[in-house]
Amino acid sequence: xxxxxxxxxxxxxxxxxxxxxxxxxxxxxxxxxxxxxxxxxxxxxxxxxxxxxxxxxxxxxxxxxxxxxxxxxxxxxxxxxxxxxxxxxxxxxxxxxxxxxxxxxxxxxxxxxxxxxxxxxxxxxxxxxxxxxxxxxxxxxxxxxxxxxxxxxxxxxxxxxxxxxxxxxxxxxxxxxxxxxxxxxxxxxxxxxxxxxxxxxxxxxxxxxxxxxxxxxxxxxxxxxxxxxxxxxxxxxxxxxxxxxxxxxxxxxxxxxxxxxxxxxxx
Amino acid sequence: xxxxxxxxxxxxxxxxxxxxxxxxxxxxxxxxxxxxxxxxxxxxxxxxxxxxxxxxxxxxxxxxxxxxxxxxxxxxxxxxxxxxxxxxxxxxxxxxxxxxxxxxxxxxxxxxxxxxxxxxxxxxxxxxxxxxxxxxxxxxxxxxxxxxxxxxxxxxxxxxxxxxxxxxxxxxxxxxxxxxxxxxxxxxxxxxxxxxxxxxxxxxxxxxxxxxxxxxxxxxxxxxxxxxxxxxxxxxxxxxxxxxxxxxxxxxxxxxxxxxxxxxxxxxxxxxxxxxxxxxx
Numbered sequence: 001x002x003x004x005x006x007x008x009x010x011x012x013x014x015x016x017x018x019x020x021x022x023x024x025x026x027x028x029x030x031x032x033x034x035x036x037x038x039x040x041x042x043x044x045x046x047x048x049x050x051x052x053x054x055x056x057x058x059x060x061x062x063x064x065x066x067x068x069x070x071x072x073x074x075x076x077x078x079x080x081x082x083x084x085x086x087x088x089x090x091x092x093x094x095x096x097x098x099x100x101x102x103x104x105x106x107x108x109x110x111x112x113x114x115x116x117x118x119x120x121x122x123x124x125x126x127x128x129x130x131x132x133x134x135x136x137x138x139x140x141x142x143x144x145x146x147x148x149x150x151x152x153x154x155x156x157x158x159x160x161x162x163x164x165x166x167x168x169x170x171x172x173x174x175x176x177x178x179x180x181x182x183x184x185x186x187x188x189x190x191x192x193x194x195x196x197x198x199x200x201x202x203x204x205x206x207x208x209x210x211x212x213x214x215x216x217x218x219x220x221x222x223x224x225x226x227x228x229x230x231x232x233x234x235x236x237x238x239x240x241x242x243x244x245x246x247x248x249x250x251x252x253x254x255x256x257x258x259x260x261x262x263x264x265x266x267x
Numbered sequence: 268x269x270x271x272x273x274x275x276x277x278x279x280x281x282x283x284x285x286x287x288x289x290x291x292x293x294x295x296x297x298x299x300x301x302x303x304x305x306x307x308x309x310x311x312x313x314x315x316x317x318x319x320x321x322x323x324x325x326x327x328x329x330x331x332x333x334x335x336x337x338x339x340x341x342x343x344x345x346x347x348x349x350x351x352x353x354x355x356x357x358x359x360x361x362x363x364x365x366x367x368x369x370x371x372x373x374x375x376x377x378x379x380x381x382x383x384x385x386x387x388x389x390x391x392x393x394x395x396x397x398x399x400x401x402x403x404x405x406x407x408x409x410x411x412x413x414x415x416x417x418x419x420x421x422x423x424x425x426x427x428x429x430x431x432x433x434x435x436x437x438x439x440x441x442x443x444x445x446x447x448x449x450x451x452x453x454x455x456x457x458x459x460x461x462x463x464x465x466x467x468x469x470x471x472x473x474x475x476x477x478x479x480x481x482x483x484x485x486x487x488x489x490x491x492x493x494x495x496x497x498x499x500x501x502x503x504x505x506x507x508x509x510x511x512x513x514x515x516x517x518x519x520x521x522x523x524x525x526x527x528x529x530x531x532x533x534x535x536x537x538x539x540x541x542x543x544x545x546x547x548x
Contacts, residue, residue, distance in 0.1 A: 110342035113336070113337070113341060117356045
């Protein structure tokens with residue numbers, strides 16, 4: 001336990017001091033601002049143009065109603081849009097950071113002295129997965145709730161706080177899995193490229209495709225679809241979250257098996 | 268303390284170690300010399316337990332001996348301070364030991380590793396290898412890539428380790444450093460320890476005399492007739508092979524017979540450099 005605590009303390013310092021946490025937070029702030037401004041301003045700008053110069057947008061029909069449909073100024077739709085955009089861009093950033101963390105350190109020989117000092121590779125992988133997972137997910141949870149509170153000021157209030165909290169939790173679980181699984185897979189495959197690629201494809205395409213089918217709600221990617229759609233059928237989260245935990249446990253077991261001996265794998 | 272017997276290791280089809288054997292005695296500093304790619308790092312990785320050997324035996328006496336290892340390129344977590352790095356390796360549980368180590372390597376604990384010079388990083392690497400108070404320390408190129416001051420700092424630290432009775436296996440390309448600090452050296456070439464010498468042996472084992480003449484040396488034939496090997500260093504300076512008293516007497520006889528006055532004459536001391544050329548090149 002002492003080893004795990006020391007590793008977790010070190011990994012927290014890594015995330016803070018190497019500006020990785022800052023990158024994640026900046027990504028969230030940029031995404032939130034983008035969604036908020038596009039929701040609040042785009043329909044108004046187009047409406048203003050339409051009023052000022054009616055001929056300019058004449059051929060596009062009733063553009064402001066189209067834009068309002070795309071970027072509705074109610075809280076439920078806006079949070080769904082935020083979740084979808086976050087799912088896309090944040091996944092890319094988080095997956096790249098998490099997948100590269102361990103292979104880069106191993107390649108630079110940073111674990112030779114700690115392993116020789118008695119640290120076990122499975123603890124190293126575990127700590128990295130947990131810390132990246134927690135930072136990746138907690139920051140999403142906080143920014144979702146903050147965005148919701150800001151949205152309350154400007155948008156139509158059609159999403160309850162409890163609903164928002166559950167959505168934020170579902171997203172957090174999803175992003176925890178994205179970060180932790182990226183670390184575990186990068187250790188299993190001894191490479192950052194494959195897990196990063198696999199995750200991006202899975203998170204960017206699968207939720208949308210599976211949401212078209214009824215069986216989609218039984219897959220782990222449903223935690224993202226659930227948050228996009230701001231649904232309140234909470235029992236639908238049970239199976240996907242159980243699967244996420246199971247997948248993480250299996251990956252952790254696989255990674256631990258690959259980490260049994262002390263042999264360095266930078267050779 | 269350590270007995271290594273017939274270690275074999277290959278990467279894919281490339282055989283690097285082909286039966287390395289050596290013995291390290293308690294309190295001894297053993298130098299490992301070899302060309303690039305000779306397998307020094309591979310051998311040290313195997314001895315530290317970080318790399319599996321294909322076959323052979325590594326026996327420690329006693330069995331539970333503690334080893335510390337400083338790799339040739341010690342990747343340190345640069346975002347930590349020296350004290351934080353040592354605390355991490357000590358599991359945050361021994362501030363007294365951390366302070367002892369910082370004092371030993373003469374580094375302030377609150378300096379961030381990213382701000383340190385290479386010499387300081389190397390010293391922190393050595394401190395890291397010593398966290399567990401090991402009985403045996405393996406150091407791979409601890410002075411490479413260091414400026415003279417950095418080298419002096421590390422050598423001073425190694426002298427302190429030697430004085431504290433630690434056993435050390437040291438690999439370096441800087442043979443002058445080995446001559447200063449090692450008790451014995453082994454030449455690793457073609458996958459085996461080809462030659463082992465003790466430094467006390469070679470410092471007193473001069474084979475050659477270096478003779479400097481006033482005029483160009485043209486009397487080679489005379490020396491050849493007496494069975495003395497000569498090698499021109501410049502046109503006026505000659506190395507004469509005189510590795511026994513009889514040859515030494517013959518050399519002086521030749522020198523008294525020739526008209527070319529001798530400016531200076533001294534015994535050439537065998538060096539690791541010369542032995543390295545003889546064994547490894």
